[in-house]
Amino acid sequence: MEEAAVTDTASPKLDARIPDGPIQDRWDNHKFDVNLVNPANKRKYEIIVVGTGLAGASAAATFGELGYNVKAFTYHDSARRAHSIAAQGGINAAKNYPNDGDSIYRLFYDTVKGGDFRARESNVYRLAQVSNAIIDQTTAQGVPFAREYGGLLDNRSFGGAQVSRTFYARGQTGQQLLLGAYHALSRQVAAGTVELHTRSEMLDVVVKDGRAVGIVVRDLVTGEVASHSAHAVVLATGGYSNVFFLSTNAMACNATAVWRAHRKGALFANPCFTQIHPTCIPASDEFQSKLTLMSESLRNDGRIWVPLDPDDRRPANDIPEDERDYYLERQYPAFGNLVPRDVASRAAMRIIDQGGGVGPLRNGVYLDFASAIERLGKNTIEERYGNLFEMYERITDEDPYEVPMRIYPAPHYTMGGLWVDYNLMTTVPGLYAVGEANFSDHGANRLGASALMQGLADGYFVLPATIGDYLSDWLNTEPVSTEDDVFVDAVAAVNERTEQFLAIGGTRSVDHFHRELGKIMIENCGLARSREGLEKAISEIKALRAEFWSDLRVLGTAENLNQSLERAGRVADFLELAELMCLDALDREESCGGHFRVEHQTEDGEARRDDENFSHVSAWEWIDVDTPQELHREPLTFEYVPPSQRSYK
């Protein structure tokens, strides 16, 4: 195994441009310091936004409102379908409506701590600062947040916080927030400021003289590959949990856009920081195509257990109380079933790995509502979780009011992503990354109800304020023509790659390779990682990649809608990204947040962080497919929240 080349601490490539001054003032100072584009000049600029989820739609809409010319791209048939729509639980904000002592500072503090001290303080503080404006904005857009009888907004509590700060719209908060952004975007489409391209997949970023000048897009219906140029390109293309094949992400979620950007020079930060969510429905057979998440709020009332005897095959309800192991309550008496996601997931995985799992495939643990139903009554439980219980029943055909649910940890969110500075610009000037696509705010672990907050903060408030700093340099210049060689070459390269997929003519389908990759990744780069496993994974991934390029079978042509062809490109990129994830996980010789190295744990199996050597962001630079990537480090300093060991005992 070759060692990764390492640049010294504080790589010059990684100028995060964090403003000076007290943390409370940094965002305001920065907004004052950056260059602006005056209102009359905004129409002279073209901005490309790729992806129309929460971050992309909100950014595109806001740019349109400001007067920029925007082109927005989505591979879906409408801007309303991105996987942001599936977020259930809610969105955090420091409104302190419940009067329980919340503040911007507390939200900031909780997020830095929840992220296990691997996020930038300044970014997180800004996130907490704009969180309140998001609630104001979305409420004004008509997002039907839950309300109390007096007509004011309701809040609920969520894992990892001691205050109630989560706003929610039934179990469909993501849907409602996305629809709000989609409505705002639709308004701009009608106004002509945003040109929306649906069923159009971005397949490359075009870089000229070191700056992003446009993208190459394939029309998924006609197969036509075309390029679009602009003054700036914004990637809002989500995370890469689908590298695990079975994840809670939608089937089409992919890393192609960020990976193509990475290959064009954008550094990729903390790829090994992935979040495994504890309350998903276990897979039921080998053909399972995805895992379904159930809101973490279930753990508020459900008790998690497994039979004491791993070979106990009796139905759950026949197992007497004293033969059950409520392992979370036993191991973490203070937090019990409400420990953070990473801790809960790891505990479940340990049991399943040791053969103590329940269910036909022995791949779950029980989440039992019997005592809650006894204590609160079935009606209360139904009011709180009715839709989740119904969803569970539909998938498993078991009634959770009668028998305990079975749950299983599943890859859910990726904290890693393209490295961005305080302006959300990647290391390629003019190329921005927002939402889950960037790495910025969650450190090594994301708290519940924070993803929606970050996506909308980036799209509505942060990027629209910072993008002018870059754009102002290009006033009165035309975007590079798409006739330019750099575009012509990029289109040719995309066409060539497409032809390659079709020409392999092997025997295996794209899904086969994706599934195999997923197995390697979940086993070796999932919840628990070891040097041995990661090294094995890297060699297996390389072998799988070689097999992919020699034995793939994609039928049909490139001239029409060809779903296998679409997936081939995505899986090809996953096959490269997976290797980088393992490399990063190998390099990070500590356990923190979602990253757990078995070599680095305390005697009782808790994560052991190494602040001395790893209090930094790892950003990787692409060299080529056969050369290990070069590591750059951005040191992290904590002036306001001194790092401490998380303890939930």
Place this chain on the structure above:
Amino acid sequence: MDLTLKVWRQAGPDAEGGFKTYEANGVSPEASFLEMLDQVNEKLNEAGEEPIAFDHDCREGICGMCGVMINGHPHGPQDGTATCQLHMRKFSDGDSIVIEPWRSTAMPVVRDLIVDRSPFDRIVEAGGFITINTGAAPDANMTRIPKEAADSAMDAASCIGCAACVAACPNSAANLFTAAKMQHLNLLPQGQPERYTRAVAMVETMEAYFGSCTNHGECEAACPKNISIDFIAMMNRDYVKAQFKNFARAGQA
């Protein structure tokens, strides 16, 4: 279980389409309907035939991408369920299943089971939004909203835009979709300033593509989110009221 599938295949928007019959053997009752199609596709790929194209994404019933007509039922025989949430245990060994794309003039087939639902976006662009620029919003708790109104708006807003309503409607009308999108906003105080112009713009855009409502109620029965046709009545009222309201002088509230 073993099934016989009769599936609509059509190579492109302008191509001639037709039904093809496939055997799906050894289907697990635990599999979802779309996973069953995945397996059929895997076998087609092996056999050298192009896989069946169908829209799908989140596979948890919220994105609204999936949706096919299954034996004459939009989204299949289970009530309040999108195609992706339908599981094969609802079928029996030996069943024949006819799988067809949504049918209407406004939403032509793009390929196989995929249709073009973009008219829905046109309806929303016509007025399915609240005109407010980012950053201009007052405090979220400044306007109190009766809980019932907020809940009702949420009922309407839960529409996933799958177009099962259009597919189910004998008239290919999109009234349930349009009404849900419109009433979500018209029920809230925030939506009042544009209430009647919204009603007119959305209804007339809808009518440029779709048929009219004859109150069969099939849309409500087909809706995977069980959205009520009460919202259609509310839309009708708003539209008619808009014709007589003096908003040039008195505003829309």
Place this chain on the structure above:
Amino acid sequence: MTTQQRPAVRQRRRWQDWLSGFFTSSVGLKWMMALTGIGLLLYVLAHLVGNLKIFLGANEFGEYEIDLYSEALRNLGGHLVPAGSILWLFRLGLIAAFVIHIGASAILTRRNWDARGMNRYEAPRQYAAANYASRTMRWGGTIILLFLLFHLADLTLGWANPSFEHGQVFDNVLASLTRPPVAILYLIAQAALALHIFHGAWSLFQSLGSANPRYNAFRRYFAAAFASAMFLGNVAIVVAVWAGWVS
């Protein structure tokens, strides 16, 4: 992909545009159908109530009550207005209601066929909510219209009734209904009318925008009751003629 062209939504600047916009929109047409439907419902109800006078037979002077009733209708307004003018006002209103109701439905049917196009489903549709009545409105309506023409020819103008005498309502009805084909035709028409009302009297609430969970169930009962009353009342006359209850 290239999305479909946005249609031009009518710009309304002049009052003519406003009028044509409203009355050519499908929702507007349905509204008109509901309003005229209410008018027609009131009419068929009044018509039935009047017809039931046939059961009252003759008064002490040997005049049939129903003949007096028809005379009274013609003399509405007494000596204030020319004879028959009020009745003609009603008739004009009725004709207008029929024209609008049928015209609107013809326009909407045409639109709906276009919207559905040649796109039929292969598998038989498994209707979950649509009922026989709702799916046969067009055909039921056509039957009712054809019957209406015959009915006018039969009992108003007398063209289809060889023994017709103007003003002799009781005798005319008896003469007409004792012909078996005519009796059967009446029964079929009444069935069609009842079905039409069963859906229409419910549907009009929706079209007029009246929906409220509190009384939504009532809308169905109302329609069912109205349709049954019409059917039973009208059929009773035919049955009575054949059973010899009226003579």
